[in-house]
Amino acid sequence: MSRNRLDYHLMPVSGWMNDPNGLCRYQGLYHIFFQQDRNSFEGKEKEWGHYTTADLIHYDYLGAAVKPDSEADCDGAYSGCGVVDGDTLRLFYTGNVKEAGDYDYIHAGRQHNLIEVSSHDGIHFNDKHCLMRNSDYPDDMSCHVRDPKITKIKDSWEMLLGARDSSDHGCLLRYVSKDLEHWTYTERYYPDQDQPFMLECPNRINEDILLACPQGNRRDPHWDNIYDAGFYTLKDGKLTDYQRADYGFDYYAPSILEDGDRKILFGWMGMPDAEYINPTRTEGWQHAMTLPRDITVKHGRVYQTVIPELKKLERQTVTMTQSSGTFAKTSKLDMKINGKFELDLNKISLQYDGSTLMMDLSYCGCGRGQRRITNLDLQKLCIYVDHSCIELFINDGEYTMTSRFYDDENQLAVHSQGIKQIQVTELGAFTVRIR
Numbered sequence: 001m002s003r004n005r006l007d008y009h010l011m012p013v014s015g016w017m018n019d020p021n022g023l024c025r026y027q028g029l030y031h032i033f034f035q036q037d038r039n040s041f042e043g044k045e046k047e048w049g050h051y052t053t054a055d056l057i058h059y060d061y062l063g064a065a066v067k068p069d070s071e072a073d074c075d076g077a078y079s080g081c082g083v084v085d086g087d088t089l090r091l092f093y094t095g096n097v098k099e100a101g102d103y104d105y106i107h108a109g110r111q112h113n114l115i116e117v118s119s120h121d122g123i124h125f126n127d128k129h130c131l132m133r134n135s136d137y138p139d140d141m142s143c144h145v146r147d148p149k150i151t152k153i154k155d156s157w158e159m160l161l162g163a164r165d166s167s168d169h170g171c172l173l174r175y176v177s178k179d180l181e182h183w184t185y186t187e188r189y190y191p192d193q194d195q196p197f198m199l200e201c202p203n204r205i206n207e208d209i210l211l212a213c214p215q216g217n218r219r220d221p222h223w224d225n226i227y228d229a230g231f232y233t234l235k236d237g238k239l240t241d242y243q244r245a246d247y248g249f250d251y252y253a254p255s256i257l258e259d260g261d262r263k264i265l266f267g268w269m270g271m272p273d274a275e276y277i278n279p280t281r282t283e284g285w286q287h288a289m290t291l292p293r294d295i296t297v298k299h300g301r302v303y304q305t306v307i308p309e310l311k312k313l314e315r316q317t318v319t320m321t322q323s324s325g326t327f328a329k330t331s332k333l334d335m336k337i338n339g340k341f342e343l344d345l346n347k348i349s350l351q352y353d354g355s356t357l358m359m360d361l362s363y364c365g366c367g368r369g370q371r372r373i374t375n376l377d378l379q380k381l382c383i384y385v386d387h388s389c390i391e392l393f394i395n396d397g398e399y400t401m402t403s404r405f406y407d408d409e410n411q412l413a414v415h416s417q418g419i420k421q422i423q424v425t426e427l428g429a430f431t432v433r434i435r
């Protein structure tokens with residue numbers, strides 16, 4: 001029997017994982033919180049799970065940092081952010097409350113509270129402060145306002161919130177504060193080319209580029225997944241020039257960790273409400289994080305490259321010059337592309353016809369088929385495989401494609417046509433200490 005658990009990706013110790021939350025560097029450690037449900041693989045009771053690491057390779061798992069145990073968050077400690085404020089680590093998140101009654105929970109029956117907790121050691125978080133309730137958001141909002149992300153801008157703080165207004169248009173709400181406690185609403189941003197009904201999980205990349213997750217009513221036929229994640233340029237108060245963050249099946253709710261000038265992007269390797277039966281359910285868990293990716297912006301385009309720290313996991317490299325070879329199922333494959341090719345990795349098929357790159361998971365996707373990038377001038381391809389996930393980095397991070405796959409193999413059989421040589425590097429594993 002093959003093994004689906006991952007060696008060099010963060011995943012739940014047991015149960016369910018979704019969005020990365022509260023990403024920050026505090027007192028010399030990176031803190032990677034995330035939505036978890038330790039008791040079920042279905043993600044029914046959302047709390048904040050917690051990993052820490054000094055080097056992004058060796059991790060400690062600390063259980064739950066925030067639990068849904070107050071009247072303001074009893075139906076879920078939903079997504080949010082971490083802010084280092086002097087020597088204090090503050091977490092801000094959405095407390096989800098579903099009131100008893102016959103409600104649609106979109107326009108009525110749900111509380112979406114902005115809650116703050118703080119810590120002086122990064123491990124223990126104190127009493128909850130509810131900073132905003134439904135009545136504090138603009139009057140024309142539905143009950144879906146959530147996922148605060150706070151950024152320091154000069155000597156002030158900015159908070160972006162994902163939102164669905166009462167006429168079912170997705171937008172981002174912007175607030176400012178001097179003290180992280182009193183927030184003033186300044187404006188809202190709507191997409192101008194698509195009309196999603198909701199935008200989730202906002203992040204600021206820089207002055208001009210925001211990241212968010214649009215849901216529904218899409219006009220772009222290439223958003224193949226039920227929901228999407230991508231970068232918008234903020235122009236004249238509108239979200240425009242949408243750039244998809246990833247082209248695979250499993251990529252959602254990415255969030256930025258700010259480390260000085262460095263911005264590291266963590267994504268959830270999963271997709272809410274996607275219709276497929278993930279076989280890891282029978283193993284008692286679901287979903288994982290993508291590899292951490294360094295973000296750079298060149299000519300308005302966001303590039304994602306794997307953090308250099310991952311090199312520490314590299315073992316031997318072999319150059320594959322024949323058309324076939326068998327390698328460890330935790331491998332990185334690097335290659336230069338000169339025109340059309342076909343590349344099979346066990347039951348995954350990648351095909352490039354000179355313009356479209358297609359990833360076909362028909363034989364190992366558990367019901368999922370193909371994903372494509374069109375109008376692509378493919379020059380360089382770097383592929384990471386880790387037991388049941390694959391991440392493609394195209395042209396040094398110009399595009400990425402991330403998916404889970406499920407086969408019955410313990411090794412990686414590679415067959416290629418049209419590629420001169422492939423450098424295959426075996427990778428080791430993260431260490432995860434459970435504390």
Ligand code: FRU
Pocket residue numbers: 018019035046078079080094146147200201252253272
């Ligand atoms: C995105 C999301 C967020 C929400 C969280 C709940 O996947 O729906 O909007 O805060 O998940 O787990």
